[in-house]
Amino acid sequence: MLDKKQWDAILARVEKPARYIGGEWNQPPKEGKLAVCLAFPDVYEVGMSHLGLKILYHVLTQKENVVVERAFCPWIDMEEEMKKAKIPLLSVESHRPLSEFQIVGFTLQYELSYTNVLQMLALGEIPLYSAERTEKHPLVIAGGPCAFNPEPLAPFLDAVVLGEGEEVMGEIVDCYESWQNKGASRDNLLRSLAEIPGVYVPSLYKVSYNTDGTIRAVEPEEGVPGTVTKRLVDLAGAPYPENWLVPYTEIVHDRVMLEIMRGCTRGCRFCQAGTIYRPLREKSQKEIMALADKLLKNTGYDELSLTSLSSSDYSRIAELLAALVDKYGEMGVSVSLPSLRTDKFAIELAQTIEKVRKTGLTFAPEAGSQRLRDVINKGVTEEDLISTAQAAFSTGWRRIKLYFMIGLPTETDDDVLAIAQLAKKVLAVGRECAGKGKGGIQVSVSVSSFVPKPHTPFQWEAQDTMEELARKQELLKGALAGTRAINLAWHQPEGSLLEAVLSRGDRRLAEVIMYAWQAGCHFDSWQEQFSFDSWQKAFRKAGLDPAFYANRKRSKEEILPWDHLHSGVNKSFLWRERQRAYSGQRTEDCRLGCTGCGVCPGLGVSNSFAQE
Amino acid sequence: MERGTRIRVKFVKRGELKYISHLDLLRTMERAVRRSGLPIAYTEGFHPHAKIQFASALPVGVESTGELMDIELKEEFSASEVVQRLKEQLPKALAPHEGAVVPEGEGKLTSLVQGAGYLVRVEPVADLAGRVEAWLGKDTVLWPRQRKGKVRHLDLRKATTKLAACGTDQLELFLSFSPEATNVRPQEVILSLELEPLFVVRTAIFGEGVLLAPLKKGKN
Numbered sequence A: 001m002l003d004k005k006q007w008d009a010i011l012a013r014v015e016k017p018a019r020y021i022g023g024e025w026n027q028p029p030k031e032g033k034l035a036v037c038l039a040f041p042d043v044y045e046v047g048m049s050h051l052g053l054k055i056l057y058h059v060l061t062q063k064e065n066v067v068v069e070r071a072f073c074p075w076i077d078m079e080e081e082m083k084k085a086k087i088p089l090l091s092v093e094s095h096r097p098l099s100e101f102q103i104v105g106f107t108l109q110y111e112l113s114y115t116n117v118l119q120m121l122a123l124g125e126i127p128l129y130s131a132e133r134t135e136k137h138p139l140v141i142a143g144g145p146c147a148f149n150p151e152p153l154a155p156f157l158d159a160v161v162l163g164e165g166e167e168v169m170g171e172i173v174d175c176y177e178s179w180q181n182k183g184a185s186r187d188n189l190l191r192s193l194a195e196i197p198g199v200y201v202p203s204l205y206k207v208s209y210n211t212d213g214t215i216r217a218v219e220p221e222e223g224v225p226g227t228v229t230k231r232l233v234d235l236a237g238a239p240y241p242e243n244w245l246v247p248y249t250e251i252v253h254d255r256v257m258l259e260i261m262r263g264c265t266r267g268c269r270f271c272q273a274g275t276i277y278r279p280l281r282e283k284s285q286k287e288i289m290a291l292a293d294k295l296l297k298n299t300g301y302d303e304l305s306l307t308s309l310s311s312s313d314y315s316r317i318a319e320l321l322a323a324l325v326d327k328y329g330e331m332g333v334s335v336s337l338p339s340l341r342t343d344k345f346a347i348e349l350a351q352t353i354e355k356v357r358k359t360g361l362t363f364a365p366e367a368g369s370q371r372l373r374d375v376i377n378k379g380v381t382e383e384d385l386i387s388t389a390q391a392a393f394s395t396g397w398r399r400i401k402l403y404f405m406i407g408l409p410t411e412t413d414d415d416v417l418a419i420a421q422l423a424k425k426v427l428a429v430g431r432e433c434a435g436k437g438k439g440g441i442q443v444s445v446s447v448s449s450f451v452p453k454p455h456t457p458f459q460w461e462a463q464d465t466m467e468e469l470a471r472k473q474e475l476l477k478g479a480l481a482g483t484r485a486i487n488l489a490w491h492q493p494e495g496s497l498l499e500a501v502l503s504r505g506d507r508r509l510a511e512v513i514m515y516a517w518q519a520g521c522h523f524d525s526w527q528e529q530f531s532f533d534s535w536q537k538a539f540r541k542a543g544l545d546p547a548f549y550a551n552r553k554r555s556k557e558e559i560l561p562w563d564h565l566h567s568g569v570n571k572s573f574l575w576r577e578r579q580r581a582y583s584g585q586r587t588e589d590c591r592l593g594c595t596g597c598g599v600c601p602g603l604g605v606s607n608s609f610a611q612e
Numbered sequence B: 001m002e003r004g005t006r007i008r009v010k011f012v013k014r015g016e017l018k019y020i021s022h023l024d025l026l027r028t029m030e031r032a033v034r035r036s037g038l039p040i041a042y043t044e045g046f047h048p049h050a051k052i053q054f055a056s057a058l059p060v061g062v063e064s065t066g067e068l069m070d071i072e073l074k075e076e077f078s079a080s081e082v083v084q085r086l087k088e089q090l091p092k093a094l095a096p097h098e099g100a101v102v103p104e105g106e107g108k109l110t111s112l113v114q115g116a117g118y119l120v121r122v123e124p125v126a127d128l129a130g131r132v133e134a135w136l137g138k139d140t141v142l143w144p145r146q147r148k149g150k151v152r153h154l155d156l157r158k159a160t161t162k163l164a165a166c167g168t169d170q171l172e173l174f175l176s177f178s179p180e181a182t183n184v185r186p187q188e189v190i191l192s193l194e195l196e197p198l199f200v201v202r203t204a205i206f207g208e209g210v211l212l213a214p215l216k217k218g219k220n
C-alpha cells in the first residue's frame, strides 16, 4: 500500500506535481476485474495530448468487466524520489503499481521513446524481457505507428498491435479473459493472441542473419501466420470519446481534438503516416458536428482542433468550418486546423477561423527546389507557395513558418540553397504586401533531417551521415546569414541518426537499447536528457554499427526487418514509387484515381468521402 | 450591456488538488463554468477571457477551506443557483459551498483582500509557544527567495499579523497582503521558525467591504 504521508511529501517536493495526481474531470468510475493500463512512454503532458490514447481509453471504458487506467513516465525528479522511497511506477487513477495490472499497453509514437518503455517496465517492477515473464506478470503489448517495425523492441514485448486499435483491443481483452478462465500457460496465451488478425507476437518468429548482417529469413513457428496485416476500422460511427479527461495542468495539446478523417491520399514519398493509415476515410459533417457539441459541453474547453493528417483536404472543410464558427464563435470557442495545405483556398479557410487573431501560418513545402519536390512527390509549386504567401500577407498575417527537410534522396547543394532562396522570396512578398512602414514581417524556416522510414518508398534509402547533414546545415545557415527577418531552426543530427537506426532496425538492436538504458539513457527525445555518447558506447558494446542501419542503401532483394508486417500497401508499389522518385515523376493524389498501392483491393476497403 | 450579475463564490481546495497551480485552477474553473452552461461574460479584445477573478493566489501545496472568486455573468442569476450548477461540474476537492450576489459598485475582489489566515501542522516541539514568542519579538525576519537567478529578501515578520502556537504541533498564522509584504508564503514563515510544515490550510481571507461570511468585515 502506498504510504499517503510519504507520497504527499514527495508531491510537495517535485516539479509539476499535478502530473501525478490524476482525478481529472470525466474520469470514469472504476469497476471490473480485468485491469488494463495504457502506458505512454513520456511525461503526462505529452501522453495526455495523444489522441490514440484517448480513443483506446474510451473504448476500454465502455467494455464490461474492464478497468482502464493510465501511466506515464515520471520525470527525472520524481523518478529519483520514487526510487529513494522504493515506490514502484503507479497508475494515475488508483495509484496502483504497474505490475498489478493484467495488461499493460504501450503507445509507440516515436523511436526516441524506446528507452522509456524499459524505464517504465523497470520502475513498474515488471521483468523487461518477454521470456522472463510468467503467468503472474502482466501481458505487455504495444501499438502505434512505430509498431509497424517493432523489431528493436521485439524481445521486450509480448504482443504488438498493427494498425487501428479500436476493435482489436477488445478482442485482445476477450482473449486474455478466456485464457484466464482456462488457467492455461503463458505460451498458450501468446499463441491465442497470434491468431487475432493484426496481432503480432514477436517471440513466435525466428530471425536468422547472413554473414553481411542482413536478414536471411524470418520464420514463423508452426501454425503462426507468415505475415501480419494491419487492422482498420470503419470510421463512420467508430467509437470516439465524448467524455474525455480534462487535465488540471496544461498539456501540450490542451484543447478538444476532433478527428475528422483518417488516412491521406497525397502519397508523399517520405511519409510513413501516408502509407500506414490508408485508405482515406472522412467522417460525415453531421457526425463531426454532433461530436463537437458533446465534446465542448462535456469538457468546457474553448478550443477545438480539427485533426487529421491534412485537414484542409477534407471534402467539406469550408462548410464544416463555417458551420462550427457560426455555431460556437459566439461562445468564445476558437476552431483551429493543425495543418494547412499550400494554396489560396487554405488562406480562405484560415480567414474563416482567424478573423481577428492573426497569429502565424505554417506551411510545409518540405524541399526547396521544384526538382526535389517532384522527387518526394510533394505537389506544391513555387507559384503555389508565393501566391499563398501573398494571400496571407495581404489579408493581415505577419508571420509565416515553413517546414523543410534536408538529406532527402538525390539532394544536391543547389537543392539545399533553394530553401534559402524560397524563404527569401516569401519574405520579399511579405514586405511588398505589407507596404512601407509596416514592418514586422517574419519568416521562420524549420529544417529537420530526413529519416527514411519503413513502409515508405524511401525505406531502402541511406540517410545522409551526420557530417553531411551538419555540412548542409552550415550551407543553409551561410545562405541565410544577415537576413534577420528569417529565422532558422534545425534539429541536432545525432537525434535524427538514432531515429533512423531504430526506425529501420532489427532485433539485434534490443541489446543496444538495453545497454543505453542501463547507462542511464531515457527521455532521449528531450534534448537536455539525450546523451549520444552513451548510445555510441552501447552500439560498441553490442558490436553493432549504427551506419549499417542508418547510412546504408538496401537492395531490392534484401529482406527488410518489417517485411512480414503488412500495412496493406504492397512492397512492389513502394518500389515503383521509389523508381518514379529517381526519375522525378510525380504520382497523382489517389482521390483523383487509384494509383494502385494495393490497400483498397487487398483489405476490401475504399477511400470514402464525407456526406453532409 | 444588459444587466448582468457578479456572484462571489466560496470554494475549497483540498486533497491532492492543492498541488495544482493558480493558473491550473483558473483554467479548471473557467472550464467548469463553461460546462455548467452559465452565461459567463468575456473580456473584449483579441484574447477574450472569461471574467472570473480570484481573491488571491493560493501557494501550491496549501489546502483551503474558503477560497473566493467572482464570476461575472451576462444575465441575472441567484447565488444559490450558481453555486449549485458549479458544484455539479467540479470535483469534491474544489467544491463551492457558498455564494452571494456582489452589490453593484463594489470594487474588484483583489482590491478588497487584505490578508489571510492559515492553520499549520508541524512535528511536535516541546516549546513551540516559546519559539513563536521569540520569533515575534524580532523586528525583521528576512527570508531569501530565488527567482530567475535573483535573490530577493522578504520581511516575513512584517507580513505576519498574527502567529500563535496551539499545543505543541499547531500554529495559527495571519499574513497581510499589503504591497510591501506581497506573496509571503505560509511555508516560509514556518521554515524560518526552523520547523517543517506538514500540513497547511488556508482558513480565511480577510478584507474590507462585502466579503463572504464568516469573513464579513474581517479585520486582521
Ligand code: SF4
Residues within 6 Å of the ligand: A265, A278, A279, A280, A590, A591, A593, A594, A595, A596, A597, A598, A599, A600, A601, A606, A607
Ligand atoms: S488502393 Fe488506390 S485508392 Fe486505395 S489507397 Fe491505394 S492508391 Fe489510393
